[in-house]
Amino acid sequence: MLTLILLCIGILFNLFGCIGLIRLPDVYNRLQAATKCVTLGTCSILVGVLFHFGFNDAGVKALIAIPILFFASTVSAHALIRGAYHFGIKLGEKSIRDDYKDAVK
Amino acid sequence: MTYLNILLYIQIALSGICLYRIIRGPTIPDRMVGIDIFGILVVGICAIISIETEKSFILDIGIAWIILSFIGTLTLAKYLSGKKLNE
Numbered sequence: 003m004l005t006l007i008l009l010c011i012g013i014l015f016n017l018f019g020c021i022g023l024i025r026l027p028d029v030y031n032r033l034q035a036a037t038k039c040v041t042l043g044t045c046s047i048l049v050g051v052l053f054h055f056g057f058n059d060a061g062v063k064a065l066i067a068i069p070i071l072f073f074a075s076t077v078s079a080h081a082l083i084r085g086a087y088h089f090g091i092k093l094g095e096k097s098i099r100d101d102y103k104d105a106v107k
Numbered sequence: 108m109t110y111l112n113i114l115l116y117i118q119i120a121l122s123g124i125c126l127y128r129i130i131r132g133p134t135i136p137d138r139m140v141g142i143d144i145f146g147i148l149v150v151g152i153c154a155i156i157s158i159e160t161e162k163s164f165i166l167d168i169g170i171a172w173i174i175l176s177f178i179g180t181l182t183l184a185k186y187l188s189g190k191k192l193n194e
Contacts (some may be wrong), residue, residue, distance in 0.1 A: 010114070012151065016118065016151065020125065023140070036140065036144045043151070044148070047154045051154045054158050060162075064166055070170060070174070071173055075147055078143060078176070082140065082187075085136070085183070086184075
């Protein structure tokens with residue numbers, strides 16, 4: 003039962019992240035919404051796997067996958083958005099402030 | 108176990124949404140964001156399949172997919188910022 007609740011919470015967060023990936027107007031907004039929501043949702047699904055299997059081989063594999071997922075997803079998102087800024091993608095029309103412009107020059 | 112099938116189909120539909128962003132994205136970083144999010148969603152698919160089939164080796168596929176997606180995204184980000192791979 004706890005497994006079902008954790009899986010439903012995870013898939014709900016994944017749904018929010020994918021809606022943000024579709025609806026938001028800018029590459030920076032899209033990556034910010036999608037990375038946070040999808041990382042948290044997938045970690046919730048993996049915790050559900052841990053509760054389903056207990057501490058045998060499959061549960062420990064899910065427990066190991068959680069910190070790997072956190073580090074890999076956040077670091078790759080940071081590198082990707084830095085590359086996009088240096089590539090020359092403009093901010094969206096409703097964005098009003100750009101602090102990184104001063105740091106680059 | 109019918110509810111696991113429903114959750115699995117929902118997760119596959121969400122990765123289909125990411126494929127929409129990969130195909131339709133106006134610029135190159137949009138497509139790369141789609142690829143990154145798709146890689147994380149595949150890990151969720153692997154986790155749900157491992158609950159459904161009671162096998163543990165499918166989680167190994169998920170962990171390997173995370174690491175390969177990490178390396179691929181870092182390489183593409185380095186390419187986007189206009190630098191060589193060794194600097």
